[in-house]
Structure formats: C-alpha cells, structure tokens
Amino acid sequence: MRNEVTRRRFLSTAAGAAGVGLTIRSTGVAAPAKPALLGGKPVRTAKFPSWPVFDKSDEKLMVEAVQSGKWNRVGKMVPRFEEEYARLTGTKACLATNGGTSALLTSLMAFGVQPGDEVILPPYTFVACVNVVLALNAMPVFVDTDPETFQIDHRKIEAAITEHTKAIMPVHLGGNVANLDAILAIAKKHKIPVVEDTCQSHLAEWKGRKAGSYGDTGAFSFQATKNLNCGEGGAIISNDEELMEKCYAFHNNGRGRKSTGYTFTYTSHGLNLRMTEFQAAMLLAQLPRLEAQAKTRSENAEYLTSLLSKIPGILPEKQYEGTTRNAYHLYMFRYKQDEFGGGLTRAQFMRALEAEGINCSGGYGKLNEEPFIKNALTSRGGQRIFSRERVAQWEARNKCPENDRLTTEAVWFTQNMLLGPRSDMDQIAEAIIKIKAHAGDLAKKAKG
Ligand SMILES: *Cc1c(COP(=O)(O)O)cnc(C)c1O
Numbered sequence: 001m002r003n004e005v006t007r008r009r010f011l012s013t014a015a016g017a018a019g020v021g022l023t024i025r026s027t028g029v030a031a032p033a034k035p036a037l038l039g040g041k042p043v044r045t046a047k048f049p050s051w052p053v054f055d056k057s058d059e060k061l062m063v064e065a066v067q068s069g070k071w072n073r074v075g076k077m078v079p080r081f082e083e084e085y086a087r088l089t090g091t092k093a094c095l096a097t098n099g100g101t102s103a104l105l106t107s108l109m110a111f112g113v114q115p116g117d118e119v120i121l122p123p124y125t126f127v128a129c130v131n132v133v134l135a136l137n138a139m140p141v142f143v144d145t146d147p148e149t150f151q152i153d154h155r156k157i158e159a160a161i162t163e164h165t166k167a168i169m170p171v172h173l174g175g176n177v178a179n180l181d182a183i184l185a186i187a188k189k190h191k192i193p194v195v196e197d198t199c200q201s202h203l204a205e206w207k208g209r210k211a212g213s214y215g216d217t218g219a220f221s222f223q224a225t226k227n228l229n230c231g232e233g234g235a236i237i238s239n240d241e242e243l244m245e246k247c248y249a250f251h252n253n254g255r256g257r258k259s260t261g262y263t264f265t266y267t268s269h270g271l272n273l274r275m276t277e278f279q280a281a282m283l284l285a286q287l288p289r290l291e292a293q294a295k296t297r298s299e300n301a302e303y304l305t306s307l308l309s310k311i312p313g314i315l316p317e318k319q320y321e322g323t324t325r326n327a328y329h330l331y332m333f334r335y336k337q338d339e340f341g342g343g344l345t346r347a348q349f350m351r352a353l354e355a356e357g358i359n360c361s362g363g364y365g366k367l368n369e370e371p372f373i374k375n376a377l378t379s380r381g382g383q384r385i386f387s388r389e390r391v392a393q394w395e396a397r398n399k400c401p402e403n404d405r406l407t408t409e410a411v412w413f414t415q416n417m418l419l420g421p422r423s424d425m426d427q428i429a430e431a432i433i434k435i436k437a438h439a440g441d442l443a444k445k446a447k448g
Contacts, residue, residue: 032434036355037442043431044357048424051416052229053293058285065281077280082235084287088203089210089218091237093244096275097251100199100221101128103234105135106273107195107217108167110246113138116385117166122152122178123368123403125171129197130367133169134376137385139394141165142368145403148318150174150332150410153402154182160397161190168194172201172211175227175297175327175415179320180206180214195219199234202227203294205325212237217247222283227297227329227415228290230282233275297328297418300425304418307429308333313340314432331413332363334406342439348446349435350411356431359417363410368400 034040061077068075078096086094097103113119115137121129124145133140143160146153152170168187170178180196187194198204198212199221205211212218217240222233238244246268249256254270305316315334319326335346344352346362353360376382377391386394417424435442 032430032437035352035434035438035442036357037352038438038445040434042355042357043434044424044427046357048359048417049419051414051419052224052286053289053419054285057288058282061281061285062278065277068277071277073274073277073280075277075280077277077284078275081275081280081283081287084284085220085235086237088287088290089213089237091210091213091218092239093237093241095236095244095247095251096280097234097236097273098275098279099232099273100197100219100223100226100234101132102251102271102273103199103217103219103221103236104128104169104195104197105132105271106247106250107219107236108132108136108138108169109250109270110243111167111193111195111216113166116164118162118164119167119169120157120160120165121169122171122173123366123400124150124152124364124406125173125197125367126199126364127367127370128199129169129171130370130373134373137381138166139164139377139386139390140368140373141394142398142400142403144400145406147334147402147406147409148315149176149178149320150317150406151176151178151320152183154179154186157183158186158190161186161192165190165192168192169197170194170215171197171199172204172327174317174330174332174412175201175204176317176319176332177201177204177206177211177323177326179322180211181322184214193217199223199226200329201327202329203290203325204327205323207322208324211327213239216240216243222279225414227293227327228283228286230279230286233279233283235275293419294325294327297415298326300418300420300422301326301328301331303422304331304425304428307425308432311340311429311432311436313337313436328418329415330363331415331418333411334409335411336409340436340439342436342441343443344435344439345443345446346409346411348443349439351446352435352442353411353431356434358428358431359414361412361414363407363412365407366400366404368398368403 036042082094117138123142194215196215196218220235249267250270251273254266256267259265317332
C-alpha cells in the first residue's frame, strides 16, 4: 500500500502528469528510464517524417512545365497558381514572386517606403525582415516580443510610432498569429500601411479569415523549409488592386502589365523578382496536400501542448483569442530552468533531448542587436540619411528585454515533426519527462 502511494505520487510529481502516465507505464518501470545521455536507451531511434513530401504528381506537373517551352510567367502555371492562391486565402489578388524576401521588399516599395523612413517590426523573426528595410535605406524599429505567444507585443507598438513611421510589419511567427485586431486598429488610427509577414503561416487564421488577408498586403514564402514549398518562391496577397499594380510593376523591372515582350514602358523603377513556371508547377502539385498537412500538424501540436503544459518548467506557446488556426510552422515552447529543476541549462536540456532522438533548436538570437544593423545605419551612405543624433536615439530605444530573455529560453521543433502519428508526440513528452526526472544528474554530468 505504502509503495503504491509512493509510486503514484512519483507519477504525478516527478513524471509531471497523469496524462502522460500511460507513456511511463509503457516503459514497464516505476521510475522513468535512464536518459540516453546517462547510458539509457533513447526514447526514439526512428527519424521524424521527412520534408519535402512529393510523388509522381509533382513530377508530372514539372515535366508539363518543361514541355510547354514557356519557362517564365508567360506560361500558364504562374497565373494558375496566383488564381488558386488568391481563392485559397480569400483575397482579390495574388502576385507570385521569386521568394518571401522579395514579397516583403515589393510590399514596402508599393507602400512608398523611402530612405530615412521607419518600419516597425519584431526582433523575434527571420533576418529577411530586417534586410528588406535596410535594402530601402530605411530604419528598422524593433518592438519587443510578447513571450507568451512569441509574437510582436501589440501593446508596445503605438509608443514606437514617430513621424517617420511608414509601415508596420507584424510577423505571424511559427504559424501562430500576431494580435491583428490591435495592430490594425493602431495602423488605421495613424494611417500606416501594414504588411503581414505570413512567410511561416500558410492557412493560419484570425477570426476565421486567413492570416495575410487583413493587412494592406500579406507576404508569403515558399522556401524549402516552409509549410508550402517549391524550393524558393513567394507571393503577395491583397484586396487592394491598385496597390497590387504597383507590386506587379516593381517585381517586373518597373514594367506594368501593359509593358509586355518588346514594348518598353515603365510605370516606376523596379527589379526582376518574378517567379518561374517551374516554381509554380511545384506549388500547384504541393497545394492539394496543404490542408491535410495543416490539419495533422494542428492535431498533433494541440495534443503535444496538452502533454507538455503539465510539465513544470515547460511553457508551450499561447495564442491570442482571435487565433482560430495556428499553422504550426514551428512548435515553440519556453524552457524555464528554475522551474524545470536540477540546475539543467537550456543547452544541456536540448543536448539531452537530441540524445533521446528528438531534434530541437534554440531558435533566434537577439536580432535587434546584430551589429550589421548599426553598421548599415552609420555606413558612408547611411550617414547621409541618418544624423548621428537619430542613430543615437534609435540605439537608446532599441531595447527588447522580453525578447532578450525569450532568446535564452525558447526551444523549437520543426513542422515536419508534427506530420507523423500521435505516438510521436507521446515520445516527445516521454523524453522530456525522463530528462526532468534525472535533471540533476544530467546537469552534474554536463559539468564534467
Ligand atoms: C522564410 C522567411 C522569410 C523570407 O522568405 P524567403 O522565401 O526565404 O526569401 C521572411 N520572413 C520570415 C518570417 C520567414 O520565415
């Protein structure tokens, strides 16, 4: 009897959760097995589902694109993709580009962002967001992160607006959704255009409508790691057709829709950021899988959250109330060393998790403090645009303490890990519970 009580208490404290008790029992021992790093058997030796996913249908469309002899957007595939993607996202228009970076840059160009202007963005994002701002000789103004959701903290945006602010770029990071209601209200009040960075959030939804369809534009990436993938590629979606004409011209060397073939008229300056037929062929082949993949990711991610949220020290990402669908490009949680116990650092925790056969990443660093940003603002050209005083002000304001902490606590799983059976999620939880039960020993071993 006494033993039974002790064992039960062990399962509900050290093991963390009654919900994952099953997993423990299935290992056939009272205490969680030894971690792989301490000589135990890894929870998992099988690989997680591989990415990309493709079959004969991809080959067929690719061959069709080759045989058409029309390899750039004069063919049928790019317009067909644009039509389908506009329909899928519930927007009036879609413009395919050669990448997500290009989609962001084109959006900012179409808004009229110019040298010396300011663009508001989060520090917890991929570097492309900063690069497009600097490419226009504009100033990236970082607004701190809401660590609970990993998204830009909408409550801090308004204070960052100045007379120079010419765009707001919320990023729906990891497939989760930034607080669009709050952001759009601020943007409207100050008459500042919004480009939603939806590079990681295909099919994500806010209040039942697709992320990317709320802002003046939404910018997608179809780069190899993204949930919709054609190697490299991107798209802009919008309900503003006039704005989309500007985007079209900019991505086509300033040549609007009337300037075709050997007629040369220009409506603006621009670049060549066009998508090829091969990219569109791959996207048309990949599109039919998107919904089912997204559904599998959500189901697995929600189940994983139900398991992990019971483990002290593991804080899965939260969502705002308006988020009706998280696309889970990443599965993100915070690792709280003190609550997890044993003095196990995040780096040691991740190493132990890897040893169990669970790949993970510590995510982004302090992007707002990357030296290349200040270098650009104070470069020879930068000095002509930004006074010493303005750069000093920028530096003084460039403080993101919540984000700083988040970069030391975050742990990510990639989207492909959510594409397998539910038992994969059980194994992730089992590995973490095992590590927690032996956290002290693992920390000791790491020290040497
Ligand atoms: C991938 C990504 C981009 C850039 O897209 P590319 O297609 O690689 O140019 C921009 N923003 C975010 C948040 C991304 O994840």
